[in-house]
Amino acid sequence: MPNGFVTALLTPDEMAQADRLANNTPALMEAAGRAVARAISRRFAPCRTLALIGPGNNGGDGRVAARHLARAGWAVKCLTPAQATLNDVTRADLVIDALFGAGLTRPLDAHCTALLQAARRLVAIDVPSGLDGATGQPLGFAPQAALTVTFFRKKPGHLLYPGRALCGALVLADIGLPPAVLDTIQPQTLENTPALFTLPTRSPTAHKFSAGELCVLSGSLPGAARLCAQAARRAGAGIVSLAAEHPLIIPEPGILHRQAPLATLLQDPRRHSFVVGPGLGVERAGQALALLTAHPALHIVADADALTACANQPGRLKGVSVITPHAGEFARVFGPPGPNKLAAARAAARLTGAVVVLKGPDTIIAAPDGLAAINSNAPPSLATGGTGDVLSGLICALLAQGMASFPAACAGVWLHGEAATQAGDGLLAEDLPAHIPTALRRALALAPGGSAP
Incomplete structure (x- = not known):
């Protein structure tokens, strides 16, 4: 593999393996949420923000991002899908999609779909929920993001259409995962660069x-x-x-x-x-x-x-x-x-x-x-x-x-x-x-x- 996997693309399963090899520490979640907050602050002015919080790491990243934005003076609310209503979404100037990320393997349910469809401006963590990170294809519905923040290495779905378009602007953040985990994973997909x-x-x-x-x-x-x-x-x-x-x-x-x-x-x-x-x-x-x-x-x-x-x-x-x-x-x-x-x-x-x-x-x-x-x-x-x-x-x-x-x-x-x-x-x-x-x-x-x- 050329140049130490520097251009490696990881499937969702390979990224999950990388997390396990790095012991998926709380420090990684803190770094991921902080990176999301930093990317949002660099692109948008403070505004009413709703973080839609799902289960697992994606939701945890969203809670950390919301905490950092709130400390910076943003008006931020965190709601799970069970708590959120369409009115909550339409009142928000910015919605953080921290529902599922690339780990989803089935279409979104009707309620989550309706919530994401109602967002006027959306930032996705990892990938827009409902997008297959391996193929770039929606698993039924996936929202249009203005910005997507992902971590360590991109996924094929970030580059393959229609996923590339649905992700909007893409930020790849270094959250401290050791590159040495790639020696074990041996990824077989790369981004084409010199x-x-x-x-x-x-x-x-x-x-x-x-x-x-x-x-x-x-x-x-x-x-x-x-x-x-x-x-x-x-x-x-x-x-x-x-x-x-x-x-x-x-x-x-x-x-x-x-x-x-x-x-x-x-x-x-x-x-x-x-x-x-x-x-x-x-x-x-x-x-x-x-x-x-x-x-x-x-x-x-x-x-x-x-x-x-x-x-x-x-x-x-x-x-x-x-x-x-x-x-x-x-x-x-x-x-x-x-x-x-x-x-x-x-x-x-x-x-x-x-x-x-x-x-x-x-x-x-x-x-x-x-x-x-x-x-x-x-x-x-x-x-x-x-x-x-x-x-x-x-x-x-x-x-x-x-x-x-x-x-x-x-x-x-x-x-x-x-x-x-x-x-x-x-x-x-x-x-x-x-x-x-x-x-x-x-x-x-x-x-x-x-x-x-």
């Missing part, structure tokens, strides 16, 4: 063949393949070519055109990295995929038409390094991901032996061994045609330079999101490659030992 990967560097004697030639298989309309190739060049691939058996107009200097049949191209061992799918056509992508996967030493990224060619036949993807489906493509190959996208991505990775990049606002990167990362830096401007082609080129360029499949996929997804952030509003897919160098510099600055501004 702490998870080491970008390739070039030696002083490097040359353009050092990383081999990256080939993007192109159809007769090569727009998608060009986007892919442009990204691969910006991400450091030494030689990038479009492989097509028909003439192409390639206006960008530095991108080569290989017109030989794929079987001939595969005879050169320097040509070891391929992107198959973008704009290729379903039939041709399926044929090319079969040729490529017969060569076990290749780095292969399969996207778009290559995935559609494998509809209901995921076994055809064995031998591929990384697949990059959006939700529709994933459903065509593996079936609908359902409410637990993280489990679905892991199952697909185990089945194919490939790293699965399940694209979306909360992109999941899942490895065949069960390790998975959830990405959180992608802006909504990426929801436009062609950006997935850029991502495929990014990931394949990192594979070509020697990165292993899982860290290459994690790096490619993070760089993709950072490049989009740098590009800003009005993003077009063709804008992204120019921002990849800035994203690379940003990743190096944020990596452990870097010098982030």
Whole structure:
């Protein structure tokens, strides 16, 4: 596990285990409640506040938070669900949801639901009650929080939609739990950050063949393949070519055109990295995929038409390094991901032996061994045609330079999101490659030992 679990995400069961390993002392509850009060005070002016107090640790955290707010001059009332009425909630300017947190495993009852629905402004402790901390899915109803305060490590449900949106602003507080408990828990889910990967560097004697030639298989309309190739060049691939058996107009200097049949191209061992799918056509992508996967030493990224060619036949993807489906493509190959996208991505990775990049606002990167990362830096401007082609080129360029499949996929997804952030509003897919160098510099600055501004 990279960098001492610094980006680990804990399921509710794993967080409960961490509490037990730390002996769940009163000092931890005091620190948690104090952190909630501090986060509230930093964001809101003193106002009439109602703390809805449930059983267990979540309710205890709420009582401590209320005590600290009261000492600071806030007008605070603590009520259990049995004591609270809708009038109590509607009279409050701020409601602290200390009912259940992530420990709930069933839908809220009608009374608790009505109380939370009546809140005008809500702060959640751990997660909004009714939200599954493992999947980000409501267990029936979960309220919209303006602020959520959680402790020690985030949970998958804080990053997976709709949970990410329902949490509002998220504060992660250190309450003194020893990080050493993670050595026992061995969490398998991570938040995708530059702490998870080491970008390739070039030696002083490097040359353009050092990383081999990256080939993007192109159809007769090569727009998608060009986007892919442009990204691969910006991400450091030494030689990038479009492989097509028909003439192409390639206006960008530095991108080569290989017109030989794929079987001939595969005879050169320097040509070891391929992107198959973008704009290729379903039939041709399926044929090319079969040729490529017969060569076990290749780095292969399969996207778009290559995935559609494998509809209901995921076994055809064995031998591929990384697949990059959006939700529709994933459903065509593996079936609908359902409410637990993280489990679905892991199952697909185990089945194919490939790293699965399940694209979306909360992109999941899942490895065949069960390790998975959830990405959180992608802006909504990426929801436009062609950006997935850029991502495929990014990931394949990192594979070509020697990165292993899982860290290459994690790096490619993070760089993709950072490049989009740098590009800003009005993003077009063709804008992204120019921002990849800035994203690379940003990743190096944020990596452990870097010098982030």
